[in-house]
Amino acid sequence: MEDKHMLMIPGPTPVPEQVLLAMAKHPIGHRSAQFSEIMAEVTAQLKWLFQTQNDVYCLAASGTGAMEAGLINFINAGDKVLVGDNGKFGERWAIVCETYGMDVERVKAPWGEALDPEVFRTKLEADTAKEIKAVVVTHSETSTGVLNDLETISRYVKAHGALMIVDAVTSLGACNVPTDAWGLDVVASGSQKGFMIPPGLGFVSVSDKAWAAYENAKIPRFYFDLKAAKKNLAKNTTPFTPPVNLIFALQAALGMMQREGLENIFSRHQRLTDATRAAVKALGLKTFAPDGNASTAVTAVDPAPIGAEDIRKAMRTNFDIALAGGQDDYKGKIFRIGHLGFVHDRDVITAIAALEATLQGLGHGDFESGAGVKAAAAVFQNA
Template identity: 45%
Template sequence: MKKHYIMAPGPTPVPVDVLLAGAKETIHHRTPQFLEIMEKTLDEARYLFQTSNRVYAFVSSGTGAMEAAVTNLVNPGEKAIVVVAGKFGERWKEICEAYGINVVEIALEWGEAVTPEQIEKAMKEHPDAKVIFTTHSETSTGTVIDLQAIAQITRNTDRVLVTDEVSGLLAEPLKMDEWGVDVVVAGSQKGIMMPPGLAFITLSKKAWEIVKNNKCPRYYFDLRYYEENYPDNPWTPAVNMIYMLNQSIKMIKEEGIENVWERHRILGEATRNAVKALGLELFSKRPGNVCTAVKVPAGLESKKITKLMRDKYGVTIAGGQGKISNTIFRIAHLGYVSLFDTISAISALEFTLHELGYPVKFGEGVRAAMETFHKEGVAG
């Protein structure tokens, strides 16, 4: 008997009630019955982003929503400022380049967080770069940026601040309207606690002014069709995933978004304390609450750690990505994750490291996590 624990930064564990909501009878999408569900669900989805703007749901992975942000906001030949400090910053760059956009890259070491000053400097040097693409939570390095401070710089200008919240949403606080963030993209399989298959975008009025007249070639992801048909989808929506979204939002509302953010903060804190107690080192210069990136100790291999944890203990964590594939492993604490899931993951990590020859005193990591939960007032 082996139970499965997904402690990777997406897909994340899906509550049974969400899975079963997806197993409800498929109904036709162009009926008043379905449109009522769709409207209610998209309307309530605003809460996840803390916005009064409309939220649009794509049938796509998060990358599709990123492409939508690029092709609806920038034209081939135009400049865009892109922060690259990991694999998902690279993805913004790749998408821009695929569409012939002139990328002004803020290139950072992986694991660093872009500063408001760096954004401001790029804005000054490139007054013609109207759109700034950032990654709130850079999943590949476990890093969070100070999005609120960055929005403070862009909000009263003609610049449009876009943020990839594919992994960050609900794990890192985001107050889109209050902070003045212009465009947010997200995916279903992370904090929203659904299987992969839906992606989201929401835009400020300032951003919409660009979208309306943007000339970049696009069709499937052309937001004008989504706006025209709202709450209906211009193509065929993923009916059963909308049922799941409805159920997930209900659960998130019951918990309360502040509590969801706080839970992620505490899980992140406990995980960081646990790995440090095991003598391991964090990779990120500014660790976030989506996943904890840990440097692989000398003599060990990332692949061996993740493989043993998964195959022997049923705990799926992630290795590194891109140029740091073998340098780090990442333990997520994202979505439908309880403190006992985190304790289980740390305990599995201890068994695994010990088995691979790294010196471990069993329970040291777990103890540090438990002490964190206790200190934070959530247990004991």
């Protein structure tokens, strides 16, 4: 049947009808007073979501673009940078830093495990010469479903004095990311995750401490020069042509989020996570990330001995439900269930029921029929 596609991946995520309708409006001039009013409202909404008094800048870019901007505006070539690397995206930020000539030291953990904050503490405390200029951490590692202990790592970074630069692409809007309370200097995110709108917008918040570092940062930049974004945002505008209709969508989506409230958003995502993980285990499958460090955005599943791609193909073919695959060495070995943004209890129940049928169809029936749905429903009923 047409138009029944169901996204259960960690991005892009489902888009609410009122957000889609907002995008369908006729565009307006991005230098008009009307657009400036919208930018003023959106900026206030973003500061609310980021939990910051700092400005948050909208870029016509993906989350990767937002992170690149968050690196090159505040760090110089040759500067020493610690980068947490326990998945595809931590690895990516190390590569971006190396591309710009930064002196990168990777703080590694195996894929599927969380970064150890004590390793950061040891390295930072040993740096008495203050050579480390920044620490870069992916909060929710999308490739593995691991949530790193950002709060503790940031506390060690703050004590040292380096910049704390954060990939919050799949954590912002899915779990608590109190930018100011945790002392986060640069926080980047993207529109197609917890924000519930299509890809195309990146967001960056910047602290006063980071702006001080900007004055000495010499890496050439033009489109991603955040000083230009800062200057223009003071006038409720942007330095270059923005995707106007995505800004309309952002306004509508953030309005929905404010009506739901931060605590309700976080509790909903935790509920969806707990239900998904309980259901997966009830079906005899293994969750890839440990319970204590599970992302509230995505659950990675190890279905061995069943092929992960066989499951994804059957889910797509028989139920028109999209699950995400593994990446790099884990391609074909794990699959990932997204449960962030515009996702609610019934979406998880639907996906788990389809997964049960898929497993049975592939000859994996070592569970009581309905066990997955029953486990998920129990979480919802007890929440």
